[in-house]
Amino acid sequence: MDYETILTETRGRVLLITLNRPKALNAINAQLTREVIRAATEADTDPEIGCIVITGSAKAFAAGADIKEMQHTTYAAMYGGDRFADWDRFTAVRTPIIAAVAGYALGGGCELAMMCDFILAADTAQFGLPEIKLGVMPGIGGSQRLTRAIGKAKAMEMCLTGRNMDAAEAERSSLVARVVAADTLLDDALRTAGTIAGMSKPIAMMTKEAVNRADETTLTEGIRFERRVFHAIFATADQKEGMAAFVEKRPAKFTHG
Numbered sequence: 001m002d003y004e005t006i007l008t009e010t011r012g013r014v015l016l017i018t019l020n021r022p023k024a025l026n027a028i029n030a031q032l033t034r035e036v037i038r039a040a041t042e043a044d045t046d047p048e049i050g051c052i053v054i055t056g057s058a059k060a061f062a063a064g065a066d067i068k069e070m071q072h073t074t075y076a077a078m079y080g081g082d083r084f085a086d087w088d089r090f091t092a093v094r095t096p097i098i099a100a101v102a103g104y105a106l107g108g109g110c111e112l113a114m115m116c117d118f119i120l121a122a123d124t125a126q127f128g129l130p131e132i133k134l135g136v137m138p139g140i141g142g143s144q145r146l147t148r149a150i151g152k153a154k155a156m157e158m159c160l161t162g163r164n165m166d167a168a169e170a171e172r173s174s175l176v177a178r179v180v181a182a183d184t185l186l187d188d189a190l191r192t193a194g195t196i197a198g199m200s201k202p203i204a205m206m207t208k209e210a211v212n213r214a215d216e217t218t219l220t221e222g223i224r225f226e227r228r229v230f231h232a233i234f235a236t237a238d239q240k241e242g243m244a245a246f247v248e249k250r251p252a253k254f255t256h257g
């Protein structure tokens, strides 16, 4: 597949998606949206891919939704086209997705990172939802996901002032899983992705689904969901293999079934 706004590369069982609109600091336009979603959804059904990494450049993961593309848009076009609803197909991807963020992750860029399963940040990363400074507000889930990630007080302050958060503050606030040196970010992300991709793909998918339930339902329902999925895992070959490998003191060889 020939993409124009992203680069894709397979490293073992990991798909690396690199956002590639350098002149616009990887601003998210309609084409980049289509291409990222297509690459991720195709990988989701590919048994040879066990984890996806999304990254940008050293300067910018992504500096937001494309302001120039949106500038003259009307309410009718926004509402009629249900702008940004396509991202629901990205968040429905069941394969684990890591955002490897260096530089600016602002507005839609921060929102894309938060739509991934977790964020690994370079020490150069800057996160923010500066939409209010443009006379708009977050539109790809930012007001909801940032609040769930870091709590109301900090999320409210960030959304209302539009200020950025550096990598250290993002780690303290639990927005990111881990901060690493900028020059090792991609290697760290690919190594972490390789670890995940080495697990059973169906079990990793079920684990992702269960963790995501925590954001969406009550504790009682979430625990019921977890228990039912746990029971179902005993119908998989990978459960048999994983436990046999432990007992036989050898590495597990998952068949992803």
Ligand code: CAA
Residues within 6 Å of the ligand: 023, 024, 025, 027, 028, 063, 064, 065, 066, 067, 068, 069, 104, 106, 107, 108, 109, 111, 130, 131, 134, 136, 137, 138, 139, 140, 142
């Ligand atoms: N959309 C379109 N183009 C953008 C862009 C964006 N979000 N961010 C940067 N660019 C473009 C700039 O217009 C510039 O293009 P030209 O060379 O043609 O002028 C190029 O990328 C380089 O940017 P700068 O010259 O501004 O680079 P800088 O180093 O001086 O500043 C920055 C970097 C602080 C990130 C600055 O570019 C910036 O503030 N960008 C906008 C950030 C922002 O407001 N994001 C939110 C967008 S709205 C949104 O995302 C809505 C939503 O929730 C869905």
